[in-house]
Amino acid sequence: MVPILATCCLFLGIAVSFLAWKIAVLRRTRLDETEAAHRQLEEARRSLESERDAMLNTLNDSFLLIDDEGVIRFANVQAHELFQDRPMIDRGFEEIFLDDRLASPVREAIDQGKRVSSKVLLPQQASPLGPDDQRGETSWIVDAGPMKTERSRPLTRVIIRDTTTEHQTEQVRKDFVANASHELRTPLAIINGYLENLIEDNLVEDREATCRFLKIMRKHSERIARIVEDMLVISRLESGEAGNLKMKPFHVASCVQDVLERLESVISSQGARVDLQIKEEDLTIVGDRFYWTQVLFNLVENALKQNPNIPLKVSVGCECTPDGGCRIWVADNGVGIPSGDLPFIFRRFYRVEKHHSQGEIKGTGLGLSIVKRAVEAHGGTIEVSSTPGQETRFDISLPADRVTSASKA
Ligand code: ADP
16 A cells, blocks of 8 residues: 555656746746847847938938937937037937027927927037137027827927028028119119109200210110129029030130230230239140130229229230149239128129129129139139239149140150
8 A cells, every 4th residue: 555655646746846947947948939029129220220320310410309308218329410529418408509599499399299390590609510610600400399108108200401502592592682782773863863854854945965975874774784684694694504605625725815905905004914824725625615705804803993093004914733633823913802702702792892882883793703713613703802003813723624635745
């Protein structure tokens, strides 16, 4: 009896141990499976996150996710760059944005749980890009709005877009329209004034006065025509017609000759001396000769126009540069341009002497704008330097691909 009982107990013990072992194995397996599933889930989450980050990093705009307490939870690389790599994750957005003009649309979106989009203009000192960026006033669109998420805490997504270039273009367009209207209004008012005199004061019978008035009116109508013509040239150069420039090789020297012939009467009546410094007679560039004639004409005419009463020497020259490009210059020893005016000299309608009487208006203020746009449309650059009374010099540089190989050889 006892041995049977002992045997039964032994079997039972073995069975219990086997079961316990089996359970332990099963539990281990289950644990391993659960851990593997966790790992897989974690990997999937990480890969989704890195895909999301990669996607958000391809945006041109700064993108941030901010929680309901105003703490930054995510920022793409553009946002990090914008705020100069200051640590921003887990920090309050107001501490990072610094300027309340940037922060307030975000605050409003978080507080009211609705989308807020706002255009923000910041002076240079307030730009988040910091003091080393010399762009002057900057313009931004701050767009913040609630983001639908399955997380319990609501998130607000913020997009910050740099619109400085668009803002500047718009500003230039507005200034152009305002300046053009102003410039056209003056000669028109003068013509209208004389017409009124002729009609209302019944001066038509007075032949001498009528002739005098008509001559003045013609001068001002010619001025209107010149302004309109110059504006059309600028608009053609800016409106992409630059891509349709009639590019052909031509000799710089012959273009210079054309210009000097056209200005011959002014040169001789002023007693000016022209010094030609054509270093390579056969220097040939590829470009639209019409615009190059205008470029050289405007530069030489300016030198003459600004210095009617001094013994003037104008130098016009061209030479190849070591990089295979070329340099073309016009210089004079006249009154020059004050250093304070130099940065603005290529702006439309900019004149050094702004207060002039009717008789003293010398140009449209568009000549150098045309010069700069035409040079740039040919892939070149123009620089100006001036020491009044000594030398005022305009230097045009053209890259190698605008100079034909014949003249490079
Ligand atoms: P404008 O058609 O009135 O000549 P520009 O754009 O050609 O206008 O020139 C702008 C201003 O730059 C001129 O009003 C003049 O004051 C100045 N300027 C240009 N070239 C010279 C120069 N060679 N010497 C002195 N001043 C110059």
